[in-house]
Amino acid sequence: MTSPARTWLDLASSGCTEEDLVVAADRLITRRHTLATVHDLERILLRHPGARGIRTLRAALEEAIETSDSSRETRLRVRIIRAGLPRPVAAFVVRDEQDRFVATTDLAFPDHRVLLEYEGGQHLIDRRQWAHDLARFNRFQQLGWICLRIGADQFADLDATIRLIAATPATARASAPPSAPPSA
Structure with missing residues (x-):
């Protein structure tokens, strides 16, 4: 042992x-x-x-971080970093306009108002969990966050998922190389 x-x-x-x-x-x-x-x-x-x-x-x-809640979140975070995207924050706390707690998200790009939520199988088979997830997603949208929901199929093709994250307008702007100065 x-x-x-x-x-x-x-x-x-x-x-x-x-x-x-x-x-x-x-x-x-x-x-x-x-x-x-x-x-x-x-x-x-x-x-x-x-x-x-x-x-x-x-x-x-x-x-390694202490705030990761699942191996899938960790793998997604590592792949995002390796792809050259901004480093996401794990277990990010979303607050409303009055600074009241709304939710803790899986991964976030707070400076760009982009959230990533991994939805495991239990999110589909538990009606209460599904209802909670839908209300939460809608609340994120109301607060002006872009929320990408990632399930098993998206996780199975992480390269495509990383491209989706990179193509999200706010994230794409953050990871784009600075444009070259105009030539004289």
């Missing part, structure tokens, strides 16, 4: 990708049911500087 931090270290030698290691780190350090702390993961890396995959582990730890 090994500690959660040691198990994470061992994953690097089993063929896990950096993305897999970010997913595992997020799961270990999540604010819900924490199994290890960032400090625990840093300490295991310091104790095993020659471990197989150490550079990949360090890179994965740089991307």
Whole structure:
């Protein structure tokens, strides 16, 4: 039996990708049911500087966050960052005009008023959850947010989903390279 931090270290030698290691780190350090702390993961890396995959582990730890609620959210976040889009904020709190709590979203680009919501299977089979999701989506729209809802089919083709996110007007403006100055 090994500690959660040691198990994470061992994953690097089993063929896990950096993305897999970010997913595992997020799961270990999540604010819900924490199994290890960032400090625990840093300490295991310091104790095993020659471990197989150490550079990949360090890179994965740089991307790990405590606010991710699912492996799908983590994978989407990592792919967005790798695609050169702005870094999304996980577990972003949306507030209304009077600064009252509206909802906590999966991922957001707050500066661009774009939200990403991953809808797992339970969102379709639970009538109350579905009604709640629809009301929430409508509230986001009323507040002027663009909300992209991502399900299993969209997740199955993450490249297409990243293109959709990149094509969202506010996100596209944020990730576009600066235009060249006019030639004289």
